[in-house]
Amino acid sequence: MVNLVNLGSVALDTVKTPFGEVKETIGGSGVYFSLGASFFTKPGLISVVGRDFPKTCLNLLEKKGVCLKGVRFSEKKTLRWHAYYEYDMNEAHTVKLEAEIFEDFGLDIPEDYRDAKYVFLGNIDPEIQIEMLERMKNPKFSVLDSMNYWIEKKRSKVLKAIGMVDMLLLNEAEIRELFKTPNFVSAAKKALSKGPKFVLVKKGEHGAVLFSDGVYFFTPGYPLETVKDPTGAGDSFAGGFLGWVAKTDNISEVNLRKAVVYGSVIASYNAEDFSINKLKKLNETDIKRRYQEFKKLVYF
Amino acid sequence: MVNLVNLGSVALDTVKTPFGEVKETIGGSGVYFSLGASFFTKPGLISVVGRDFPKTCLNLLEKKGVCLKGVRFSEKKTLRWHAYYEYDMNEAHTVKLEAEIFEDFGLDIPEDYRDAKYVFLGNIDPEIQIEMLERMKNPKFSVLDSMNYWIEKKRSKVLKAIGMVDMLLLNEAEIRELFKTPNFVSAAKKALSKGPKFVLVKKGEHGAVLFSDGVYFFTPGYPLETVKDPTGAGDSFAGGFLGWVAKTDNISEVNLRKAVVYGSVIASYNAEDFSINKLKKLNETDIKRRYQEFKKLVYF
Numbered sequence: 001m002v003n004l005v006n007l008g009s010v011a012l013d014t015v016k017t018p019f020g021e022v023k024e025t026i027g028g029s030g031v032y033f034s035l036g037a038s039f040f041t042k043p044g045l046i047s048v049v050g051r052d053f054p055k056t057c058l059n060l061l062e063k064k065g066v067c068l069k070g071v072r073f074s075e076k077k078t079l080r081w082h083a084y085y086e087y088d089m090n091e092a093h094t095v096k097l098e099a100e101i102f103e104d105f106g107l108d109i110p111e112d113y114r115d116a117k118y119v120f121l122g123n124i125d126p127e128i129q130i131e132m133l134e135r136m137k138n139p140k141f142s143v144l145d146s147m148n149y150w151i152e153k154k155r156s157k158v159l160k161a162i163g164m165v166d167m168l169l170l171n172e173a174e175i176r177e178l179f180k181t182p183n184f185v186s187a188a189k190k191a192l193s194k195g196p197k198f199v200l201v202k203k204g205e206h207g208a209v210l211f212s213d214g215v216y217f218f219t220p221g222y223p224l225e226t227v228k229d230p231t232g233a234g235d236s237f238a239g240g241f242l243g244w245v246a247k248t249d250n251i252s253e254v255n256l257r258k259a260v261v262y263g264s265v266i267a268s269y270n271a272e273d274f275s276i277n278k279l280k281k282l283n284e285t286d287i288k289r290r291y292q293e294f295k296k297l298v299y300f
Numbered sequence: 301m302v303n304l305v306n307l308g309s310v311a312l313d314t315v316k317t318p319f320g321e322v323k324e325t326i327g328g329s330g331v332y333f334s335l336g337a338s339f340f341t342k343p344g345l346i347s348v349v350g351r352d353f354p355k356t357c358l359n360l361l362e363k364k365g366v367c368l369k370g371v372r373f374s375e376k377k378t379l380r381w382h383a384y385y386e387y388d389m390n391e392a393h394t395v396k397l398e399a400e401i402f403e404d405f406g407l408d409i410p411e412d413y414r415d416a417k418y419v420f421l422g423n424i425d426p427e428i429q430i431e432m433l434e435r436m437k438n439p440k441f442s443v444l445d446s447m448n449y450w451i452e453k454k455r456s457k458v459l460k461a462i463g464m465v466d467m468l469l470l471n472e473a474e475i476r477e478l479f480k481t482p483n484f485v486s487a488a489k490k491a492l493s494k495g496p497k498f499v500l501v502k503k504g505e506h507g508a509v510l511f512s513d514g515v516y517f518f519t520p521g522y523p524l525e526t527v528k529d530p531t532g533a534g535d536s537f538a539g540g541f542l543g544w545v546a547k548t549d550n551i552s553e554v555n556l557r558k559a560v561v562y563g564s565v566i567a568s569y570n571a572e573d574f575s576i577n578k579l580k581k582l583n584e585t586d587i588k589r590r591y592q593e594f595k596k597l598v599y600f
Contacts, residue, residue, distance in 0.1 A: 087482040182387040183526075185523045186525050203506070206503070206507075207506075209520075216523050217598075217599075218597050219598075219600075220507065220518040223485045223516050225486050225489070257599070258600055294600075295600070298518055299557070300554075300594075
């Protein structure tokens with residue numbers, strides 16, 4: 001049974017950073033999210049890929065326990081993203097995005113996904129996010145991601161979608177832009193007033209902050225000496241977070257704090273190598289070890 | 301007896317931020333450091349001011365328990381700094397710096413300062429920092445601050461001074477510049493290899509990280525909704541840090557972790573109002589309360 005469903009992209013990424021490059025390698029928000037979650041639960045992915053997408057990559061995802069029943073095949077080319085990072089690796093510079101496959105995107109939710117308790121609405125057109133929420137039977141905990149593109153094009157729809165979910169997940173610049181304030185704490189409070197019980201703000205290498213009524217919880221970024229490629233950090237973070245929540249089936253604040261740390265553990269490993277190279281080799285012992293390191297990192 | 305001595309400036313600041321402005325108000329690294337430390341111990345300041353510096357300001361510092369025996373009066377004008385901040389308040393833009401008083405700076409260490417166990421070498425010419433260290437009798441724990449100006453002009457002297465102290469305190473951009481690496485974790489490790497047992501990296505609103513052999517300790521910035529003026533954040537942080545260390549007379553790693561949090565508490569309060577307006581009203585209860593909030597902020 002699929003207990004956690006996520007909506008996201010499957011892509012072929014060409015990425016260059018000061019520490020190397022990869023060409024047409026597996027990527028996409030849905031891939032990073034699903035892999036992040038796969039360490040804790042069996043996530044179901046809703047996406048679309050072209051017939052040019054390597055079978056070996058799909059096999060790998062299935063071997064990791066990702067359910068691909070919700071992935072539709074299209075005659076168009078798989079999403080391709082070409083980008084580079086400079087020494088300040090907080091920002092990806094997009095060279096080219098070939099996204100014609102999304103013209104072909106129809107929301108196809110397999111029947112046995114519709115009972116899932118946990119739902120992640122990856123960054124996509126907010127109207128599709130709303131439609132998906134409406135078609136899920138009775139999710140216990142839903143999380144919405146978005147980005148500046150949608151905030152600028154369809155702000156009122158983004159706000160409507162936010163009003164329908166249990167948690168909003170945005171990065172710091174996005175939430176400040178959405179609520180038109182330079183202060184992310186004020187922005188998070190405004191977001192809470194729109195309906196979600198929790199707001200989780202991603203601060204890239206600086207960590208993440210969870211907000212709820214009267215609650216702040218801060219997790220730092222893990223102090224990495226080797227950051228080869230930050231691609232997928234935010235999505236694998238979300239996957240680790242929601243994978244832990246789905247596994248434990250517990251949405252108390254105390255458990256969400258742990259989930260934020262598990263998300264940070266996954267995201268920190270992800271950045272240590274290109275594409276999914278690190279995540280595909282990661283095991284439970286690695287995850288537990290770094291989780292304990294996070295405790296030592298903040299304990300006083 | 302003065303147990304903690306610091307070398308720093310006393311200035312008249314004119315500062316504008318998106319939230320207001322102040323003109324010719326009390327400022328300077330030595331003032332912020334001393335006030336931050338004054339909540340925990342009686343710090344001794346080494347500095348120089350002009351005769352134009354308001355008596356009321358000196359009286360205020362003395363009332364807060366700051367020893368001014370090491371402050372020399374000069375016939376030149378007090379240091380004046382004129383700056384503004386934009387919405388991203390991590391960076392101060394200097395409009396004008398009137399620093400002729402430093403032509404008149406001679407290192408005058410009162411005899412009873414020379415026994416102090418704790419020494420803070422504020423950001424100044426590294427040759428003066430070295431001279432001061434040589435003239436202290438036998439400090440138990442010395443901390444060195446610096447800045448990009450000295451790193452660029454006198455790198456080898458800065459490195460020499462670093463080799464003489466117990467802890468290096470720099471902000472993230474500075475330590476990356478000093479050790480010519482984009483990664484602050486690598487930079488901190490390189491700094492440790494130069495001699496200091498501890499390296500403390502300030503990350504502005506993103507907090508601070510303490511490094512020692514095999515040790516990382518991270519404290520986030522306190523999530524403030526109101527940041528009126530970040531001037532003095534780094535110096536009041538250092539003052540709170542070293543004030544706590546001097547008060548407890550304990551330089552174990554466990555105690556330094558607590559000191560980093562106390563420094564963060566002081567710095568977060570400092571940013572809530574212009575100049576020293578918040579610090580001068582702060583009491584022990586405020587400090588204890590926010591220290592506990594820091595525990596809740598990171599606990600999982």
